[in-house]
Amino acid sequence: PVTIHRGDYRPPDWQVPDVALDFALAVEATRVAAALSVVRQADAPTPLVLRGDGLTPAAVRVDGEGWNDWRMDGADLIVDLGERTAATVEIDTLIHPASNTQLMGLYASNGMLCTQCEAEGFRRITFHPDRPDVLSRYKVRMEGDKAAFPILLSNGNCIAKGDGAGGNHWALWEDPWPKPSYLFALVAGDLVVNRDSFTTMSGREVELGIWVRDGDLDRTEHAMQALKDSMAWDERVYGREYDLDLFNIVAVSDFNMGAMENKGLNVFNTRYILADPDTATDVDYDGVEGVVAHEYFHNWSGNRVTCRDWFQLSLKEGFTVYRDQCFSADMGSPAVKRIEDVRLLRAAQFPEDAGPLAHPIRPDSFQEISNFYTATIYNKGAEIIHMMATMVGADRFRKGTDLYFERHDGEAATCEDFVRAIEEGAGIDLTQFRLWYSQAGTPRLTLSLAQESGDWALDVTQTVPPTPGQDDKQPMMIPLKLAAFAMDGSGAALPETLVTLTGATQRVPLGAFAARPALSINRGFSAPVIVDFARADGELAWLAANDDDPFARYEALQQLMLDTLVAAVSGKARGSQAVIDAIGQTLAGAATDPAFVAEAVLLPSEAFIGDQMVTVDPGAIRRERLALQAAIGTALESQWRAILAGAAPPATDLSRKAKGGRRLRGVALAYLAATAMDDVPALAFRIFSDADGMTERQAALATLAHGDSDERVAALDIFYQRYRDNPLVLDKWFQVQAWSLRADTVDAVKELAQHPDFTLANPNRVRSLYGALSGNQAAFHQADGAGYRLIADLVIALDPKNPQTSARMIPPLGRWKRFDDARAAMMKAELERILAQPGLSRDVTEQASKSLL
Ligand code: HT7
Numbered sequence: 001p002v003t004i005h006r007g008d009y010r011p012p013d014w015q016v017p018d019v020a021l022d023f024a025l026a027v028e029a030t031r032v033a034a035a036l037s038v039v040r041q042a043d044a045p046t047p048l049v050l051r052g053d054g055l056t057p058a059a060v061r062v063d064g065e066g067w068n069d070w071r072m073d074g075a076d077l078i079v080d081l082g083e084r085t086a087a088t089v090e091i092d093t094l095i096h097p098a099s100n101t102q103l104m105g106l107y108a109s110n111g112m113l114c115t116q117c118e119a120e121g122f123r124r125i126t127f128h129p130d131r132p133d134v135l136s137r138y139k140v141r142m143e144g145d146k147a148a149f150p151i152l153l154s155n156g157n158c159i160a161k162g163d164g165a166g167g168n169h170w171a172l173w174e175d176p177w178p179k180p181s182y183l184f185a186l187v188a189g190d191l192v193v194n195r196d197s198f199t200t201m202s203g204r205e206v207e208l209g210i211w212v213r214d215g216d217l218d219r220t221e222h223a224m225q226a227l228k229d230s231m232a233w234d235e236r237v238y239g240r241e242y243d244l245d246l247f248n249i250v251a252v253s254d255f256n257m258g259a260m261e262n263k264g265l266n267v268f269n270t271r272y273i274l275a276d277p278d279t280a281t282d283v284d285y286d287g288v289e290g291v292v293a294h295e296y297f298h299n300w301s302g303n304r305v306t307c308r309d310w311f312q313l314s315l316k317e318g319f320t321v322y323r324d325q326c327f328s329a330d331m332g333s334p335a336v337k338r339i340e341d342v343r344l345l346r347a348a349q350f351p352e353d354a355g356p357l358a359h360p361i362r363p364d365s366f367q368e369i370s371n372f373y374t375a376t377i378y379n380k381g382a383e384i385i386h387m388m389a390t391m392v393g394a395d396r397f398r399k400g401t402d403l404y405f406e407r408h409d410g411e412a413a414t415c416e417d418f419v420r421a422i423e424e425g426a427g428i429d430l431t432q433f434r435l436w437y438s439q440a441g442t443p444r445l446t447l448s449l450a451q452e453s454g455d456w457a458l459d460v461t462q463t464v465p466p467t468p469g470q471d472d473k474q475p476m477m478i479p480l481k482l483a484a485f486a487m488d489g490s491g492a493a494l495p496e497t498l499v500t501l502t503g504a505t506q507r508v509p510l511g512a513f514a515a516r517p518a519l520s521i522n523r524g525f526s527a528p529v530i531v532d533f534a535r536a537d538g539e540l541a542w543l544a545a546n547d548d549d550p551f552a553r554y555e556a557l558q559q560l561m562l563d564t565l566v567a568a569v570s571g572k573a574r575g576s577q578a579v580i581d582a583i584g585q586t587l588a589g590a591a592t593d594p595a596f597v598a599e600a601v602l603l604p605s606e607a608f609i610g611d612q613m614v615t616v617d618p619g620a621i622r623r624e625r626l627a628l629q630a631a632i633g634t635a636l637e638s639q640w641r642a643i644l645a646g647a648a649p650p651a652t653d654l655s656r657k658a659k660g661g662r663r664l665r666g667v668a669l670a671y672l673a674a675t676a677m678d679d680v681p682a683l684a685f686r687i688f689s690d691a692d693g694m695t696e697r698q699a700a701l702a703t704l705a706h707g708d709s710d711e712r713v714a715a716l717d718i719f720y721q722r723y724r725d726n727p728l729v730l731d732k733w734f735q736v737q738a739w740s741l742r743a744d745t746v747d748a749v750k751e752l753a754q755h756p757d758f759t760l761a762n763p764n765r766v767r768s769l770y771g772a773l774s775g776n777q778a779a780f781h782q783a784d785g786a787g788y789r790l791i792a793d794l795v796i797a798l799d800p801k802n803p804q805t806s807a808r809m810i811p812p813l814g815r816w817k818r819f820d821d822a823r824a825a826m827m828k829a830e831l832e833r834i835l836a837q838p839g840l841s842r843d844v845t846e847q848a849s850k851s852l853l
């Protein structure tokens with residue numbers, strides 16, 4: 001495969017100010033007539049290069065005349081326009097939505113037609129430059145059978161519609177805002193709408209519509225509320241107003257990712273739209289709110305200001321994730337949201353940064369851009385914006401973003417443009433900070449305390465590990481929030497201070513303390529770094545109880561648990577009493593802030609424990625984590641039972657407290673389930689049966705699914721029978737079984753893959769089974785390699801149908817360097833087996849070959 005380099009960027013030779021598309025819609029074969037007005041930008045005559053993917057031109061016309069001066073270059077169409085500096089190029093193509101299993105371009109899902117064009121799907125609809133720095137005004141006419149497709153939608157506004165011949169009807173849509181082709185969208189189907197409206201800050205009325213299949217309408221209210229809240233939030237926090245009279249969202253069940261921000265016509269995975277208490281958990285509700293916000297915020301950070309090229313992807317994705325994180329924090333609990341965001345970063349991005357697929361948030365090269373929709377681009381990208389905002393404060397950050405939006409509105413911009421706008425608008429020198437865009441790898445800070453005649457100081461050493469293609473790293477600019485406390489009751493403290501690290505080593509004065517102070521470090525997770533700092537259990541316990549920063553309290557308790565677990569796994573058991581005491585103390589705050597307490601008392605995941613070790617031992621980690629969980633379950637039994645004794649908050653109550661209460665009940669049940677107490681299966685089954693909503697029901701089912709009781713079998717069966725016709729809930733049924741801690745989980749997954757309700761055609765279903773398995777560390781890394789084989793078999797079977805989703809299953813196999821020789825050899829063998837398949841996609845080839853390095 002060809003490698004594309006960031007440094008090779010050249011501005012387009014031709015711009016396309018206007019695009020007119022005419023679709024004759026049918027599921028089997030859709031005819032597309034495209035008219036591109038093209039204007040030459042290059043000084044000298046140069047042919048027009050139009051990208052295609054699987055297309056054959058049925059006809060080419062230039063300025064209304066049949067045209068023969070064209071040729072195919074691979075999949076692309078090269079049109080020679082001679083000396084012309086402007087022309088109208090018309091091309092007819094025929095595409096086949098029903099057989100488009102890649103779900104890129106125009107495809108059929110449940111009888112409806114919809115599009116996904118980011119990153120390079122538009123070229124599967126018609127020939128076009130299909131690069132984000134070519135912005136056009138779109139006019140779209142579509143015609144199709146009125147019975148099959150009663151609803152016809154595209155970007156912008158519907159400016160005309162009518163009936164056609166033979167039971168057809170048509171609609172004409174116009175989008176006044178120039179946009180890149182990746183934001184084009186079309187939907188045709190039998191849909192119903194939840195309508196609402198929003199009055200913008202300048203008093204304009206915007207019509208809102210959420211389109212779903214008949215029967216799903218009563219599950220769209222949460223998404224609608226999230227949309228209105230997002231629109232108001234972007235006005236209040238960023239001064240950004242919506243710019244069309246209509247905003248539509250369509251939910252589709254077959255979708256490669258979460259959602260897509262097409263201008264005025266967002267297309268969503270049903271998973272991030274549909275929610276009611278009976279079928280969606282609190283986590284699902286939060287997912288809907290966050291993704292609706294994310295896509296809406298793209299209207300400015302992505303659509304009005306777009307990316308010059310795909311190397312700049314984090315310009316829109318990192319910034320937009322940062323914006324949706326802040327929104328969700330404002331809508332709920334900032335402390336809990338920060339904990340969740342950091343947990344996700346550590347689970348998904350830190351391993352990526354430490355493995356063979358590590359790349360900077362602005363990559364230097366790629367083979368297939370779809371492989372770069374990564375946790376690094378999105379979540380580390382968001383952390384980089386978070387650091388800038390931390391360094392300058394909210395008001396100055398807003399000055400920077402105002403300048404960015406003003407300066408680049410209507411443009412295709414770069415990450416450098418963003419940094420320069422923050423520098424100038426907020427008044428800060430970000431010269432060294434720019435390294436965050438070019439250097440991959442998670443910086444590691446090694447800390448030690450030093451004493452100088454009664455005063456204390458913190459010595460910090462920073463290293464950035466080598467990553468593929470980047471052996472030597474320079475020190476980064478790292479904003480580190482810290483505080484120090486006396487633990488002796490004197491109250492002495494260094495209040496929260498923001499230290500900007502710039503050197504490889506740095507000494508930070510802390511002031512006078514009678515004895516070694518307790519250090520609260522990286523408060524609020526001010527920088528995405530790993531901190532190595534040896535601290536006694538007593539100090540961590542003190543911080544867990546007394547630190548005034550909730551995130552730091554959470555971190556202290558997590559560190560205490562982690563130290564205990566890592567010692568146990570390494571055969572240096574040191575007892576669990578310190579952890580039990582600290583959890584017991586934290587539980588005392590359960591009535592006031594159950595959401596925070598639930599997060600704080602959760603044990604670190606098996607994967608995160610493994611990340612602390614030189615060689616991951618999945619079996620020992622599972623064993624020791626369960627043992628600690630059982631010890632905590634037993635020692636604090638009365639507290640866990642007390643939490644479960646009261647009634648659960650009603651499932652319709654989505655307040656922060658009610659959600660926190662349900663979360664804590666789930667945690668309490670899991671702790672009790674880890675013990676061998678006889679009544680736990682019956683207790684879990686009662687909770688499962690009495691539950692008035694999915695949060696409690698799923699938590700109880702997941703707990704039962706780990707065990708071996710009759711109640712497990714009964715609950716799984718009841719759940720299946722009740723929800724077999726609801727695909728999103730059926731996903732949960734597959735998922736809880738693949739998450740199971742049982743020793744036979746790999747076999748169970750193999751069997752579930754043969755279940756009549758399992759299908760490779762639906763990415764949600766694939767992720768619910770196989771994605772859950774590869775997140776189940778001890779099962780995926782089962783000593784006989786059966787987990788690896790299963791995932792490799794999936795990759796091979798799925799690649800011809802849906803290479804994007806297939807390629808996303810590969811990274812867990814690439815972590816072989818972190819495991820013992822036997823496992824590493826089996827993981828590499830599976831990667832090699834994948835690579836030996838004939839006709840492999842570019843997506844899978846890139847991921848598998850890089851994973852072997
Ligand atoms: N910007 C969207 C990216 C996306 C996508 C990328 C590749 C293949 C399919 C896709 N669907 C959506 C999603 C977002 O970040 O908002």
Ligand code: ZN
Nearest residue numbers: 294298317320
């Ligand atoms: Zn996005």
